[in-house]
Amino acid sequence: MSGAEHDFGAFVAARATSLLRVAYLACGDETEAEDLLQTALERTYRKWDRIRHDSPEPYVRRVIVNAAISRARRRAILKIIPMHSPPDTPARTDDPDLQHVLREALRALPPRQRAVVVLRYWEDLSETQTAEVLGCSVGTVKSQASKAMAKLRSALGQDTVKGVIRNAHA
Structure with missing residues (x-):
């Protein structure tokens, strides 16, 4: 195994769980x-020699x-509607009903808005970092x-959204 392959394997081993969470929150299935x-990961591996010395995680997120x-x-x-299933690991809240409602509310968001919420509030990226991952302006991130x-807030209520966002990193 070459050094690049070893580095890629180590990256995947270290970050796969976090990246899978991003993927789940981005698509809901x-x-x-x-x-x-x-x-x-396949696309990343093909470009590993170019991106491994930078931080590869933002590239994979993007x-x-x-x-x-x-x-x-x-x-x-x-007009295909996917069948959704719950994740193996629940959202970080103690209320299973709230978890279900939150997942449904996230699924109801358009893909770009869902991506912004996932990156900003679950992955705790700044507006600038989120804009870089999405390839858009900071203003677009703010508006989305x-x-x-x-x-x-409309789907869940003001207090519920604040509590879920606050507990996302608990």
Whole structure:
């Protein structure tokens, strides 16, 4: 095994769980999340020599988010509604009903808004980092976050959204 292959394997071993969580939150389906992560890791491996010396995780996140958005657009065009299943590990809250409601509210968001919420509030990226991952401006991140949070507040209630966001890193 070459040094690059070893470095890639170490990166995957260290970050796969976190990246799978990003993929799940981006698409809302466990099986699709695994496919998204596999796709992202495959694309990353092909460019590993160029990106391994920088921080490869933002690159992988961007591939995951872009792939999730592309798949959602294709589904919208084809009008296919995916079957969703709950994750093996619950969201960080003690209320299973709230977990279900939160997952449904996230699924109801358009793909770009869902991606902004996942990256900003679950992955705790700054607006600038989120913009870099999504390949858009900071203003777009701000507007998408604002629209997404308004929809989540409408679906879940103001206090619920604040509590879930606060507990996302608990």
